[in-house]
Amino acid sequence: MAGGRSIDVTILGVGAAGEVTARLLANVPEIKVLRLADVRKQRLAEVGKKIQRDVDLVRADLGRTEDIRNACRDADIIVNATMPRYNVPVMREAVRIRANYLDLASEGSPDPKERSKVHEQLALDPEFRRIGRTAILGMGVAPGITNLLAGHSTDSLDRIDSIRIRVYGSGYAEVEGYLFAPLFSPETFLEEVLWPAPVWTGGRIKKVPPFSGEEEFPFPDPLGIGICYNVNNEEAETMPLILKKDIGFIDFKYAIAPRRKSLLENLVRLGVTSPDPIRVGNAEIAPLDVLLALLPDASSLAGRATGHTCVVVEAEGQKGGRKRSGRLWTIMEHQDAYDRMGVHATAFLTGAPPAAAVIALLAGEIGRPGVTTASGLDSEPILRHAASLGVPLFEGRIGGVRGAPMALGLGASRRGRPRTDRDTRIQGAL
Secondary structure: OHHHOOEEEEEEOOOHHHHHHHHHHOOOOOEEEEEEEEOOHHHHHHHHHOOOOOOEEEEOOOOOHHHHHHHHOOOOEEEEOOOHHHHHHHHHHHHHHOOEEEEOOOOOOOOOOOOOOHHHHHOOHHHHHHHOOEEEEOOEEOOEHHHHHHHHHHOOOOEEEEEEEEEEOOOOOEEOOEOOOOOOOHHHHHHHHHOOEEEEEOOEEEEEOOOOOOEEEEEOOOOEEEEEEEOOOOHHHHHHHHHOOOEOEEEEEEEOOHHHHHHHHHHHHHOOOOOOOEEEOOEEEOHHHHHHHHOOOHHHHOOOEEOEEEEEEEEEEEEOOEEEEEEEEEEEEHHHHHHHHOOOHHHHHHHHHHHHHHHHHHOOOOOOOEEEEHHHOOHHHHHHHHHHHOOOOEEEOOOOOOOEEOOOOOOEOOOOOEOOHHHHHHHHOO
8 A cells, every 4th residue: 555556445244333434434535446245235235325436335245255255356455344253264365365454343252261263363463464464353442442542541551450441332222112222233242241251360361250240330421320240352362462561450341231131131041042043843943043133233223222332441550660540431422423424323433443444554554564453553543533533532530420532642643653644635535
């Protein structure tokens, strides 16, 4: 991408978040070809109609190697907004065609003795270094914004005592017409909530049971107290590897309303969340498949969800022998996201960060080849682009419910890179 030449971008998956990424990147003039791929023809057509430029729409089943190759052909950047199970094969295709790669999240494991699948992706680091390309893992909101905020708040620390990540969203959201409706992939939500959760403590990963670690957490205004529980997310596994500092503790918790927790626990007790097929008449059916079929697609919930999505990162550590601490967060009301783009807040806050990272790649602000998470990058330019796209970012004291907009350098990144005219052109196009 040197020399300012136009590039091709492929976005795999145009669900709730993928739609946001596609529509934001459609306004970037350096992108010559914008290709959208999904297994659902109707969904492709719906998203394509919302974009005021020519886009290449490709039906693709990512379980088929030939479909991955067709969808990714000639791509300079691949944004993988599909299910995490496709991450590794898509990354291998990125290596084959020498493309940069981003995805939104990785996959955990129902076995408490197994590591997250993100380690299979990290193992491809030598391949991406060999071709001189960058793969950014988990570039949505959580992971994604979480990694950027953690990196931003701990960059200057000598030692990190703790990183605590708290998310308020699907666990408390009210959606018209539904008792329960996750605001992102229902399958991924259930895996995150019901699988063992990694916690970094004592210099190693410890897997703790679902719904463990209950606490009352003070979210920023206007949310108030949310009841939080440990859930399966990869930050605790990746941050110690990527940040490469002495870290005492990392955990990740969702806020889940008590009645919703009871519902989920009862579904488990009834066996409805089991992926193992049972005989129903003459058919073999997995109860989980039935449950997933009954839950709505997250992209259909725009305008029906009320409340907010919020991600908070609190970090404590030491610098020069003195204690340092702070709280960084993003928060958006679902109605605000609907007024902006006709989506809900979870979709916007998940889809905007990968668009910001692509813009940073175009501007030459991400020069690190190999496989990393956002924690391993200079967070300043990506956060700056995310803010320009409409992601609200705040900072304050730990436990505080009020704060101020994050101070993001407009003249230079934290690592001293001067802002260029090209940066200004890209932001102006959005």
